[in-house]
Amino acid sequence: MMDILRAPFSEWYPFLFILLAGALPTQIWRWLGAVFAKSLDEESEFLNWVKAIATALVAGLIAKLVVFPSGSLIDVPLWARLSALLLGYGVFFLTRPKIIYGILVGEVVLVSAAFFYL
Amino acid sequence: MGEKAFSYWYWQGVRHLLSIPACILMMSFVGFGGLSAEAGLTPSQTMVLAFTTWALPSAVVVVGAVLNDVPFYATVFAVVLASVRLMPMTMALIPFLKSSQTKTWHLVFASNFIAITAWVFAMRLVPELPREGRFAFFIGFAFTLAIINTCVAGLANYFSASLPPVASAALVFLTPIYFLLSMTAAARIKTEYWAIGAGLVLGPAFHLITPETDLLWCGLLGGSFAYLINLFGKRT
Incomplete structure (x- = not known):
């Protein structure tokens, strides 16, 4: 810095x-x-490219927060964190465009694992 | 804009804070407050960060920079890239907020509160309102949303030490899952799905290769890959 x-x-x-x-x-x-x-022009090719870069960057950040977490999440094993994310994501694809059920399922999976390991 | 009309539309906007997306955002800011506490940020730093960026990805990048001791230039670069999406979002919404009485500084002020939740909300509801009430309505919703969540983040940061570990793990997890789902829900073209997939894989991969500038490479390579694959798909 x-x-x-x-x-x-x-x-x-x-x-x-x-x-x-x-x-x-x-x-x-x-x-x-x-x-x-x-x-x-919002539909220009240049902006599409820039938007794709931004989207990939934010997705990378999301994955990093789950794979290399900080604080209490460290003690929840990686497989449990990934399962929570993937199961929540799966439920989201079944209930889209609503996001609340996917979030709830992901959190339930994570909290169950956290109760076991923390 | 008459005094009466402004406050009427302003409160119409405030009323919509009692909605599911606004509540999810609030919980995400509770999670963000917990994350920032773990990075060692004080409540006042957390509140300044939340309010002045008013974009969770940027705020999370800054917290991540503090956690991993990322150099200043790399943080600026990562935040610049993570916020690019705000420009087309702003350009799409601003024309709807204009009326004969709005001045340029009104619109620049309003643009400071454009972020995913307020944008999705406004793009849906604002076009149905009479022009003279749109600016006040948006400010009522988006500005109040920013103020409330700034306080939520500060309080969450302050109280996070006293939270049981299971609760703090649940809250820290809320940020990534909320973003992944809302970003996928907001995706409209194939390129964005490819970009999400590529980013999810390349983010952790580049963290192992080049931890200081991982998000930059992840964005540039993953995004370009997504863009090219869509371009290639269109032509064949």
């Missing part, structure tokens, strides 16, 4: 990091979207 800033502004560093690495790179897309709302 920004070690130069870390020492003199140690108290404010986390907020600076949040604003510069989190908020600004996020909001810029919304501002650009609001400004270009008229002149850019």
